[in-house]
Amino acid sequence: MTRPIIEMKDIEKHFGPVIALGGVSFDVCPGEVHCLLGDNGAGKSTFIKTMSGVHKPTSGTILFEGREMHFDSPRDAMAAGIATVYQDLAMIPLMSVTRNFWMGNEPVRKIGPFRMMDFARANRVTMEEMAKMGINLREPNQAVGTLSGGERQTVAIARAVYFGAKVLILDEPTSALGVRQTSNVLATIDKVRKAGIAVVFITHNVRHALAVGDRFTVLNRGKTLGTAKRGEITPEDLQDLMAGGQELAQLESSLGGTV
Numbered sequence: 001m002t003r004p005i006i007e008m009k010d011i012e013k014h015f016g017p018v019i020a021l022g023g024v025s026f027d028v029c030p031g032e033v034h035c036l037l038g039d040n041g042a043g044k045s046t047f048i049k050t051m052s053g054v055h056k057p058t059s060g061t062i063l064f065e066g067r068e069m070h071f072d073s074p075r076d077a078m079a080a081g082i083a084t085v086y087q088d089l090a091m092i093p094l095m096s097v098t099r100n101f102w103m104g105n106e107p108v109r110k111i112g113p114f115r116m117m118d119f120a121r122a123n124r125v126t127m128e129e130m131a132k133m134g135i136n137l138r139e140p141n142q143a144v145g146t147l148s149g150g151e152r153q154t155v156a157i158a159r160a161v162y163f164g165a166k167v168l169i170l171d172e173p174t175s176a177l178g179v180r181q182t183s184n185v186l187a188t189i190d191k192v193r194k195a196g197i198a199v200v201f202i203t204h205n206v207r208h209a210l211a212v213g214d215r216f217t218v219l220n221r222g223k224t225l226g227t228a229k230r231g232e233i234t235p236e237d238l239q240d241l242m243a244g245g246q247e248l249a250q251l252e253s254s255l256g257g258t259v
Contacts, residue, residue, distance in 0.1 A: 002031070005065055005167055006051070006167050010060045011059075019222060024219065028215075032214045033214050033215075035213035037242050038219035038220060038242060040204070041221075043223075048171060048200065052082055052084045052169055053073050064081075081164060086171045092144065094143055097130070097143075097155060100144045101122075106122065129159075129162050130155065133154050134154075134191070150185045157188055157189075167199075168197055168198070170202060171202050173185050175205070182208065206235050
């Protein structure tokens with residue numbers, strides 16, 4: 001196995017007396033999809049915010065490309081090559097796909113003393129990058145709000161990849177999508193993996209994780225319950241880990257199997 005591009009070692013995060021993460025270790029390699037699974041309240045969001053520079057860990061070590069890192073902000077993490085696509089996409093529905101794709105990174109051209117956005121280049125690159133991800137837009141000036149949820153996810157993913165993401169963190173990208181849109185997003189994730197980018201796929205859907213995942217780590221109450229490679233764990237066992245299968249089994253036993 002290749003060396004992990006990012007390693008999170010014994011990460012703890014405390015909010016006053018509340019221990020949100022209690023010593024979580026996690027890593028992901030280039031060209032790998034490592035799925036982070038867990039039910040609501042398991043600590044997934046806190047963990048990825050720690051990985052992406054939103055939160056500073058209370059204790060623990062973050063290694064990126066073998067070097068210890070201390071991210072002071074999401075901008076620091078992005079500069080290193082860690083991009084996050086959140087569930088609530090940071091897009092402006094009334095603006096065009098091109099404008100959303102290039103937001104904050106607009107290409108410019110000079111005409112005499114004036115500088116203006118190079119729309120020809122921006123439109124061309126947007127169409128090309130979306131086509132690479134399997135989305136053929138009608139035109140680059142199409143409003144993002146006219147796209148499906150899955151297509152909007154793809155815009156965000158394509159944008160992150162184009163601007164140099166080495167690690168792509170996806171926060172529940174399929175949670176609010178229909179079957180067809182979900183399959184499109186999962187296909188996009190597979191394309192990103194094949195491009196050699198490390199993908200951290202946060203989800204609570206076992207089927208979606210198993211469709212693209214290479215490794216699976218389950219979080220429960222801020223701690224990892226274990227990591228398994230593809231083929232080492234059944235969907236049923238993975239679901240049981242997420243749902244607190246041991247606790248349910250103990251409850252069943254104490255109630256005489258009536259649960």
